[in-house]
Amino acid sequence: MTNPNETLKCYDVAVIGGGINGVGIANDAAGRGLSVFLCEKDDLASHTSSASSKLIHGGLRYLEHKEFRLVREALAEREVLLAKAPHIIRPMRFIMPHRPHLRPAWLIRTGLFFYDHLGKREKLAGSNNVTFQPVDSPLNKDITRGFEYSDCAVDDSRLVILNAMQAREQGAQIVTQTRCISAQRMDSVWILDMENQQGRFQIQAKVLVNAAGPWVAQFIREDLKLQSPYGIRLIQGSHIIVPKLYEGDKAFIMQNDDQRIVFAIPYLEKYTMIGTTDREYAGEPNKVEISADETAYLLDVSNDHFKTQLSEMDIVSTFSGVRPLCDDESDNPAAVTRDYTLALSQENVSDAPLLSVFGGKLTTYRKLAESAMEHLQKFFPEIKQPWTEQALLPGAENLRSVDELITEIENKIKGVDTGTAQRWAHAYGSRVWSFLKHTGSVHELGQHFGHGLYAQEVDYLVDAEWAVDSDDILKRRSKLYLEFSLDEILLLDQYLAELHERRLQQDVA
Ligand SMILES: Cc1cc2nc3c(=O)[nH]c(=O)nc-3n(C[C@H](O)[C@H](O)[C@H](O)COP(=O)(O)OP(=O)(O)OC[C@H]3O[C@@H](n4cnc5c(N)ncnc54)[C@H](O)[C@@H]3O)c2cc1C
Incomplete structure (x- = not known):
């Protein structure tokens, strides 16, 4: 772990949080010529950003919740990110078995038509219908047809690490195992107090970016002693990992009776990852773990679809994360918006600004970072133009295939x-x-x-x-x-x- 110099250095931007949103913003800002400091209290990607379904996806089901802005942006980002990091992101075909009592075929075809056409798509194949032969199909024999479409799979934690590496290569100082314990405005700068195993130190920054994920509102209330502009809904999502359920490299998107969908995704050659759930979470985000109800729920959905019947004994591993979603007062945890909101606050115009990140997806981190830079432009009129769309992430340089x-x-x-x-x-x-x-x-x-x-x-x-x-x-x-x-x-x-x-x-x- 690196430690900053003892002298009180003043950075342009200090970012709290080394999840995808924090490193994405740090990287974008550093590439535009700003001096950047980022602290992460644990390891990079040690919380929500390594507990995802590991998809770079438009989010087919968000169409049902009319999240057209988000879906359009996310669909277009699939190919942008695929080109930026082809080693950690790969195209994946998704099969949706048809369950006519849940959603009629015309509704799914309409959704897939939008999915195919809403965002720019050059490399990813479009959707089509599929039929299953009872003998070859891994699915239960009552499932005879379905639909197929494209999205991408990603190594989520490595996406975070590669962005942090690129930020560092452009001059950002990234410190892990270091918590920001408080910050106060001192006229036009922030004074931040940091704590790690070696002790405490301070830095100054002109702008503070709060990308603390599940801790975003808590950080504002408890460490900054300010009021959070938005509420946050902590929605737990869990996955189980079982030995490979079926051969091949396609994923399945299973429709459940409660109108939710659950993925079965090939994972690390030997396994299938099944998830996710959506449940309100009230505990400490550090301590989130799968509940017995979630395990039973995921096993039931899988057993409703696949010939291979699973029990708890088959579970090799599990993981859980907490989505830090912006509270839109939705009754249903699955329907809370997955879109992001950036809140810029200053009590007086001369105050050092605070930019807080609420919500977001791995898929849209790069656009979120660009949007953060638009918010900060007025404080740094000299910053360079957007640059991340074309820039390759570390490891993609000189990579033919x-x-x-x-x-x-x-x-x-x-x-x-x-x-x-x-x-x-x-x-x-x-x-x-x-x-x-x-x-x-x-x-x-x-x-x-x-x-x-x-x-x-x-x-x-x-x-x-x-x-x-x-x-x-x-x-x-x-x-x-x-x-x-x-x-x-x-x-x-x-x-x-x-x-x-x-x-x-x-x-x-
Ligand atoms: C179950 C599940 C499945 C998902 N699947 C997908 C998917 O397939 N595709 C997709 O695009 N998105 C998916 N998402 C959403 C995506 O994972 C999240 O939106 C994203 O990871 C949030 O990143 P973040 O940086 O905001 O938060 P985090 O990754 O949690 O990062 C915040 C960081 O801030 C640090 N921190 C907090 N307070 C402090 C402090 N005081 N000082 C220093 N550091 C601090 C924390 O330690 C943490 O590491 C999923 C989410 C979940 C939960």
């Missing part, structure tokens, strides 16, 4: 297994050479912790991607967490403790 990169890795690194080459190519893209550059064989990669994770990659993640502990590496950066045994995790923890000690000694020297 992920398949070619996999072959290149296999040719250059003797003894590497295909699964590891695929994982490296998808996680790091062309940046994989940052830690493989001088390597000709897996035997040169240092200690092997299991499942293709070697010391050289771990060192890279600590030095270049803010990783501190085994969760940072296994859950959010390599997604190897489902493979590692407790003993293997212990070995990795031990190595990390020694590595941090070595780095500390180097810093002192």
Whole structure:
């Protein structure tokens, strides 16, 4: 972890929160020539931004809630983001089994027509009808037809990390494991108090951006001692992970009797991820976890659709997150708007401004950041033009195709297994050479912790991607967490403790 200089530096923008919205804004602002500081109290993406359904999608069901602005923007963003980060984002076909008692075919076809035409679409294929043969189909035999359309799947936590890396490369200072404990306006600047394991320090900033996700309103009330301009609805969503339910790389979108939809999505080669739920959440966002009701609900929806019948015993893992949604006073948690609202506040015109982010989706983070910059333009009239639409994220530079990169890795690194080459190519893209550059064989990669994770990659993640502990590496950066045994995790923890000690000694020297 890096610490800022002891002197009270004044940044143009200080961002609170290292989820997708915070890093997206930090990156956009840094690229426009502003000096930027971002603090994250835990690891990057350790909360909502790693607990998503991992889709870059227009949101077919939001059409039913008449969220046309959001759907149009999100649909267009699919291809923009796909081009920016083809290693961590991939097109995916979605199959919606037809359940005539829930939604008539004409309604779904109309929705899909809008979905195909509302946003710009060049690479993603359009929708079509499908029929299922009882013998081959993984679905229950009463489901004989359905619809198919395109969206994209993303490695959500890596999308956050790549944006943070790009922000840093443009001069932003990103500090993790560092909480902003309070901030006060002092005339035209903010004085921010930060706390981490090493102690406390202060920074100054001309503008404060509150991208604290589920903590956005709490941060305003408790740490800034101000009134929040909007209410926030915390809506929990959970997923279960089970062994692969069916072959192939398509996802299913299942309609449930309560009018909600639930996805079954291929996950990490060996698994299927089933989710999500929508329930009001009143607890501390740090502590969110799946409830027995949610587990039963997801198993029921899956069993209503698939031949393979699941029970709790089949669940390999679960994860839950809290959507920080802007309160639109909707009665139904599933219907609360998924759109974002940015609130700019100043008590007097000469006061340092506060920009708070309410709601949002992974899919629309880049547009949200552009919109944040429009709000800040009047305070920084000299800032550069929007730039993120065309800019590649780290790892997408010089990347002809992920398949070619996999072959290149296999040719250059003797003894590497295909699964590891695929994982490296998808996680790091062309940046994989940052830690493989001088390597000709897996035997040169240092200690092997299991499942293709070697010391050289771990060192890279600590030095270049803010990783501190085994969760940072296994859950959010390599997604190897489902493979590692407790003993293997212990070995990795031990190595990390020694590595941090070595780095500390180097810093002192
Ligand atoms: C179940 C579920 C499924 C979803 N699926 C999708 C999907 O498929 N596609 C999609 O586009 N979107 C999806 N979303 C929405 C998307 O995940 C969220 O909109 C997005 O991740 C919110 O990001 P954020 O940066 O606002 O919040 P977060 O990711 O929670 O980041 C906020 C960060 O602020 C930090 N923080 C808070 N207070 C402080 C402080 N005082 N000092 C320092 N740091 C602080 C927190 O530690 C946290 O890391 C889903 C959400 C959920 C819950």
